[in-house]
Amino acid sequence: MSIAPAVLLGLPLGLGFAAAVAAPATQRRYVAQMGAIAAALAFVIYLAAAPAAGDPAGLHVGFWSVPSLGVAGGLRLDGLSLIFVLLISGIGSLVLLYAGRYLKGDPRLPRLITLLLLFMVSMLGAVTADDVITLFVFWELTSLTSFFLVGYDHEKPGARKAALQALLVTVGGGLALLAGLILAAIAAGTTSLSGIIAAREAVLAHPAAVPAMLLIILGCFTKSAQFPFHFWLPNAMAAPTPVSAYLHSATMVKLGIYLLARFNPVYQQDEIWQNVLTVAGLLTAATGALMALRESDLKRVLAWTTVTALGTLTMLIGLSMELATTAAVTFLVVHALYKAALFLVAGIVDHETGTRDAAALGGLGRAMPFTAFAAVLAALSMAGLPPFVGFVAKEIVYEANLAAGGLAGPVTIIGFLVNAAMVAVAGLVSWRLFFGPQRPTPEVPHDPPKSMLAGPVLLAVLGLVAGAAPSLLGTWLVDGAVAAILGAPAPTPLKLWHGFTPVLALSAATVVLGLFLLLGWERLMPRLRRTVVLDRLDTGRGYDAAMAGIVSWSGRTTRAVQHGSLRGYMRILLLSCALAPLAMLTMRGGLAVPDATPLDPRALIFLLIGLGAVASAVAGGTFSAVMALGLVGFGTALVFLTFGAPDLALTQFTVEVLLVVILATVLIRLPLRAGDGRNARQRGADAAVAGLTGLSVALVLMAVLAAPFDPRLGEWFGAQSVPGGYGRNVVNVILVDFRALDTLGEIAVLAIAAFAVLALLRGTAAERQAGG
């Protein structure tokens, strides 16, 4: 290895980031090309790293650590990561090139390029992260950048809503993922992903193993749009087409699949893991296929088929067999190739004809032959026809389905129906779109410039090439990834021709059924759309209801908590102060009574305090109540004074003076009504609250006094005051020296309180003036 791993792993991220930063300053004509070159360079670097990634250990570089927390992290490139980084950087490069033409003349193009590049860096970081923390940070960055990308047309309310929905769903799932990753890391004793996989037994034996696993699954399901979180993906089609092609076909939505595959070595023997993944995957695939046939918007049709593909992938990982894993990896690559190509084609059609309603389009092949060429190649791969790589993938998926043990029946049947639907959709976006009678479109269709054609054509041709030489794909990419997913190498030779097998028959039947669906599409689509029951599959309604619920719930709680009654606030405050210590006391072993001490003459002061308290409680007017309370304060100061705390006494005296003076000033201005406006019941309730608070304080004090006193701190401060702080007044030395930072915080709070009071009083004064 001549080039350091740090360069191979770090440079692509650095290049992408640098290009993202440079994009706004680049001439608008070249900004897309610049981004595409950065992505292409990243692709080349990863290609150079590919041989090393085949090693069992993979390529690894650690670049950060916090020893005090016992966490360290870095990047790693193994077979599984390699597939993803090549797809991300390769397709990224083509999409950037495409975006430059697609949004030509749009003043916000540099912004889009920056966001796409940042997204690419986040994705590359997420799939090469070697520790859960780096992974999570990049994971969230992909959610964040995709929020901005989906909401690119931010002046449209629909785009904003879709962006927020995608963000809330994926970030909400991200929170679950964070919790799951932390639990797994705690169980394994390391944050390193390879460490967690190596510590498989410990992770599974941990008491929180199942919750950790479910949380990780939840995170992956939201990201990869699995049922019932699939609704955000079709809505995210509000994004510009290059974004949809990049995020919602090839990369971001696969991130959840990536992580499921990443954790598969840990959980693959777990029945819950297998069942949840298989069932959710099947449901997702079936839902996506059904919904795809209800749509006529090209992008939404494709989005639903992406949901289908994601479901199939999840299901295949859940089957946890060598064959299924190979099928999953193969299908992942194949799907990325044809789906990105088809999305880009849909974008071209939309761009050149002014519509993307499949029902209104047809016979475009004559006007845009190159687009048609790319679309047909990609669609043939999607339909799974030989000699395309889609056929290889479909064959091996069927093999895996049939070998799925007890589940083979349902898995194969659903897989068959779903694939038939895919054939129909493939025909829809190629045959129906480009052949047959030409229908009038808002704009006169023609082939787009080369930079827009490059992506779809290249991706579609790749599908053909890979299909012709599937063993190349197998040894070069798939086997390494399969080894990483299973935790052990399991080479399965990919073949185009398996001979006349049941699988081949199944393939043929799929195509036949798919063609029937295609021929009947014009009648089938509106009928399916009118079937109201199917609307339930759009769980977005649940999301809307949840959002509305949160808003109304927070409104209710705000009204309940911030009701504006000062007496109510006081009651809550006092009751909390009373009940929390009482609860603590009971939990800590109940009440305690300090040892009896001989009665001190100073106890007479407490008589004075008690007198003041009683007087303030029964006082007829507010003014006399304040005066009586002053008696309590002065009594307390006397206690401080006689028990050897002159500093406290001095402060207490001054505070009391100030309090009485200020209260008196305020009270003089208030209308002195005879009563306070409370009825007997309210007075009783207030008395009960006050009594309870007093009782609680007394009981806690007694318990505190009964506990043994630890004099160490006091003695230390006493001994250190003069030599360390040059002061004989220990209290003051503590305040300004030993605990000066505390004091600084306290005076800051004091100042903030002053500003708050000023704002409050100014506000009420202004209101009064406004009200007359």
Added chain:
Amino acid sequence: MKATVILRVSAPLLLWIPMVVSLYLLVRGHNDPGGGFVGGLVGASGLVFHAIARGHVAALRVMRLPPASWCGIGLLIAAASGLLAWLDPEAGYLTHRWWIVDIGVILPLGTALIFDVGVYLVVIGTITAMAFALVAED
């Protein structure tokens, strides 16, 4: 509300006595009961009383700066006094430095006093800000 003539005439005296006492409390605080907090309270009570006797506008004139500025300046002084600790690279923020001055009597002077002055100013600023706002209402 109008204060009586007696109160209004004696107000300046009733202002300066607490102010002097408060400064005395502030300075002596390190060795005897007192310090920035108590000193500030006493000083503030003098100013509040002045506001009652002569109106808060007169008290504000005595203070020169608005109470909020006293708070801010005090906080700045207290926070800045801790920076001097970094004259010694080993010491942490707010580790006070001491210089032993011998002017007939041994007098240890330290940044702790600067810190206490900050506390003093914040306390005066806070209490006068609140009290004047209450007094001024109408």
